Amino acid sequence: MLDESWQPPAVLVAVDLVILTLRSERLHVLLVERGIEPFRGHHALPGGFLNNAGEDVLAAAHRELREEANLEGARLHLEQLGAYGAPDRDPRGRVVSVAYLAIAPGLPEPVAGTDAAGASWRPVEDVSSGRVRLAFDHRQILADGVERARAKIEHSSLATAFCGETFTVAELQRVYEAVWGVRLDQRNFYRKIQGVPGFIVPAGPNRRTTKGRPARLFRAGPRNALHPPLVRPGSPATNEGNQ
Known part of the structure; x- marks a missing residue:
């Protein structure tokens, strides 16, 4: 039985967005430069507090996508990443953040939101290497988002979310290389994706002209799993010969 003197803690709820895309064949994340305290002038993930007690968390994520990046959530792959609620994660008080992972191809140059001094795409490796430092616990949230993407493209069709409506096998391979951070053998990769029925399907007779011979176009197939x-190189399954 609860003590009658007990009062629920005052908790603010926020959303943070890990928005990933490929630019120049490298994995990039959208960062904003904070224009207000705390951490004014520092880089951070886009996000913000819920507008009011009646706003749904997912609705807040869609709103922040529009306000911070001028993006419509319906055109992205968007999934909840997790909740972050360490007591000291925000110097303003007790703040719990629900993080979302968003993925889309060919995203435009960002426009800074109302409380941001700037916004830009930055290579993920710049953050993981420490060349770019993030406010709050956003480096951990980004690391979790990247690891989620790395794991999911092993077992799901998520890699096609980084591609346009149609794409070549070489373009799909570059997604895997950028997200996993490894180089893949072209013939081995082609053999593996062709061995997964329904993963990708031919996109008609059209072919894209490259420096070499014309490349066939594909689109995402009906299979999600x-x-x-x-399996990415270096994982336990690979070492056991199950790649």
């Missing part, structure tokens, strides 16, 4: 999975 990949069987067998495309």
Whole structure:
């Protein structure tokens, strides 16, 4: 039984967005430069507090996508990443943030939101290497988002969310290389994706002209779960010969 003197803690709820895309064949994340305290002038993930007690968390994520990046959530892959609620994560008080992972191809140059001094795409490796430092616990949130993407493209069709409506096998391979941070053998990659029925399907007779011979175009197929999975090099399954 609760003590009658007990009062619920005052907790603010926020959303943070890990928005990933490929630019120049490298994995990039959208960062904003904070224009207000705390951490004024520091880089951070886009996000903000819920507008009011009646706003749904997912609705807040869609709103922040529009306000911070001029993006419509319906055109992105958007999924909840997790909740972050360490007591000291925000110097303003007890703040719990619900983080979302958003992925889309060819995203435009960002426009800073109302409380941001600037916004830009930055290579993920700049953050992971420490060259770019993030406010709050956003480096951990970004690391979790990237790891989620790395794991999911092994077992699901998420990699196609980084591609346009149609794409070549070489373009899909570059997604895997950028997200995993490894180089892949072209013939081996082609053999593996062709061994997963329904992962990608031909996009008609059209072909894209490259420096070499014309490349066939594909689009995402009906299968969401990949069987067998495309296991990243260096994982336990690979070492056991199950790649």
